[in-house]
Amino acid sequence: MDDANGLIYGLEFQARALTPQYGETNEVRFFIATQSLKPNNQLHLLEYNEEKASIRAKIFSHPLGEVWKLNSSPHNARSLLSCYSFQKGAQVITHSAVLTIPENLDDNDLDSEFLPYDNVxxxxxxxxGTDVKTTEFHPTDENILATVVDGKIVIFDRTQVKSRCCAEITTKNSPKFTTGKWSQHHQGNQFIALHDCAVRSYDIRDTNHCAWSIDDAHGQLVRDVDCNPNKQCHILTGGDDGYLKIWDTRMAREPVFIRGDHSHWVWNVRFNTFHDQLLLSSSSDCKVLLTCAGSVSSETTEEDGEPKKLLSDGLLQTFDQHEDSVYCVEWSNVDPWIFASLSYDGRVIISKVPKQYKYQIIF
Structure with a gap:
């Protein structure tokens, strides 16, 4: 696999759900799930071997419905959340389920057509409500989940089988929340939700307490948000206007970084966990872009306090092996130079940061 062309894995059906296996600390692995109207959807666990430049897959059936979103647990490598839809009478309903895969999956299991779950x-x-947009694992407590459903943010405590609504859109005819994500900071007490063109963070300890908001983050719908794991107040957003923006939530009148290199909707944006000057974005323009935001990253100084030589801000690389809308792009949580992208036609591509940029960052 060279820097320009990634390794391709093809799914049988259309797909739009991808997540790294966050609880895994040794192997580069990703979960992918299909979105077929037929009752034979699948969940694939992919393992990438860099030395052999190969991908191995373990496949589970997903009879619950067509999968819209996957999130894997940072606490347990065997647990993940699936948001899926199914027909109930004349109504389409979306639910969430916690899936637990078996602890030991050896090569003999690959002879099976579909592997079983330990628990659903x-x-x-x-x-x-009936329209679940996402369910997210809490960053530090494996028993706390947050669900965005029908204009509400609902907190579930799995130990006590309790749930409560911590935020709700009450204005009549107002757009609902479209998705959300926990902040890794603030002791796990803030949940960031997207609402039309706005981004709002709610303190889950107090109902409808908005900790901060950016009311016009994008000129059109905000599609995705990510938190800088290394800078508490920096978030990354992408929207239907084709822009990536980094915001400092302490003074959010204007973004501190902005790029408009996509020609259509931006579906997914991600900070690199290890080197937050590197950004990934995917779009309906069928492209994945690698962008540098070194000037606002946490890597601006050396350990001795001296200024660090950074990559220049701007577009570093365009990855254009996809032929359909790229709904997801995710960094590996094990290797900072590897990432996976998924387009709607079921094509998964595992790619690398070009060596020239890797070496400039390291040395």
Whole structure:
């Protein structure tokens, strides 16, 4: 696999759900799930071997429905959340389920057509609504989950089988929350939600307490948000206007970094966990872009306090092996130079940061 062309893995059906296996600390692994109207959706666990430049897959059935979103647990490599839809009478309903895969998956299991789960736990979300947008694992407490459903942010405590609504859109005819994500900072007490063109962070300890907001983050719908793991107040957003923006939430009148290199909707944005000057974005323009935001990263100084030589801000590389809208792009949580992208036609591509940029960052 060279820097320009990644390794391709093809799914049988259309797909838009991808997540790294966050609880895994040794192997480069990703979960992918399909979105087919047929009742034979699948969950694939991919393992990338860099030395052999190969991908191995373990495949599970997903009979619950067509998968819209996956999130893997940072606490347990065997747990992940699936947001899926299914037909109930004349209505389409979206639910969330916690899936637990078997602890030991050896080569003999690959002879099976579909591998079984150890457990499937369907969350009781219907009392709050029927349109689940996402369910997210809490960054530090494996028993706390947050669900965005029908204009509400609902907190689930799995130990006590309790749930409560911590935020709700009450204005009539107002758009609902479109998705959300926990902040890794603030002791895990803030949940960031996207609402039309706005980004809002809610303190889960106090109902409808908005800790901060950016009301016009993008000129059109905000599609995704990510938190800088190394800078508490920096977030990254992407929207239908084709822009990437980094915001300092302490003074959010204007973004501290902005790029408009995509020609269509931006679906996914991600900070590199290890080197936050590197940004990934995916779009309906069928491209994945690698961008540098070194000037606002946490890597501006050396350990001795001297200024660090950084990559120049701007577009570093365009990855254009996809032929359909790229709904997801995710960094490996094990190797900072490897990432995976998924387009709607079921094509998964595992790619690398070009060596020239890797070496400039390291040395």
């Amino acid at each position: 736990e369907i969350l009781p979300t219907e009392e709050f």
